[in-house]
Amino acid sequence: MDASDISGDLDHVLYTEQQIHDRLDALAAQIAVDYEDKDVLLVGVLKGAIMVMADLMRALPSSVPMDWMAVSSYGSGTKSSGVVRILKDLDTDIHDRHVLIVEDIIDSGLTLNWIRSNLLSRGPASLEICTLLRKPDAAKVAIECKYVGFDIPNEFVVGYGLDYDERYRNLRDIGTLAPHVYS
Numbered sequence: 001m002d003a004s005d006i007s008g009d010l011d012h013v014l015y016t017e018q019q020i021h022d023r024l025d026a027l028a029a030q031i032a033v034d035y036e037d038k039d040v041l042l043v044g045v046l047k048g049a050i051m052v053m054a055d056l057m058r059a060l061p062s063s064v065p066m067d068w069m070a071v072s073s074y075g076s077g078t079k080s081s082g083v084v085r086i087l088k089d090l091d092t093d094i095h096d097r098h099v100l101i102v103e104d105i106i107d108s109g110l111t112l113n114w115i116r117s118n119l120l121s122r123g124p125a126s127l128e129i130c131t132l133l134r135k136p137d138a139a140k141v142a143i144e145c146k147y148v149g150f151d152i153p154n155e156f157v158v159g160y161g162l163d164y165d166e167r168y169r170n171l172r173d174i175g176t177l178a179p180h181v182y183s
Ligand SMILES: O=P(O)(O)OC[C@H]1O[C@H](OP(=O)(O)OP(=O)(O)O)[C@H](O)[C@@H]1O
Pocket: 045, 046, 047, 048, 049, 071, 072, 073, 074, 075, 080, 103, 104, 105, 106, 107, 108, 109, 110, 111, 112, 162, 163
């Protein structure tokens, strides 16, 4: 099975692989300037952020460490439960570290709101957020996010790390699913 099999399940493409890479390159350039004189630790949120992390960190000019957290908030559906629990914690002590959270999407904002306050309680020197996608019309809590790839409509999207029931993460583009997939 190859990616062309799953791309047939898309209704429409929002962003192509090329558009995503171009935007991440621009964000990386901005991050490189902002952290020019600081050591930054990238913290990815599994699993959705894997592609963003891989491409963002390779677009950075200097060597940067990364760490990962896994939390559960969505289960297998398309709505956040709002109940977040840590499945895998950081390996790194972030006290006094400059931390940049790397995410694929801010939807309701509940996941990042929880992660943000959890990480802030550990006393980082600074804490900022970089997300590839954000849905302003879906926000249930306001999240201050310094680096945003694209603001998108309030539609469920898949691809480039984003899943529907653990599928479609390996799609290179980001798009919405055709109605037949849900039925
Ligand atoms: O803003 P919110 O409404 O909280 O939604 C955003 C979060 O939901 C998704 O993760 P999910 O919990 O589905 O796990 P995954 O990353 O493994 O897909 C996504 O990757 C974000 O982490």
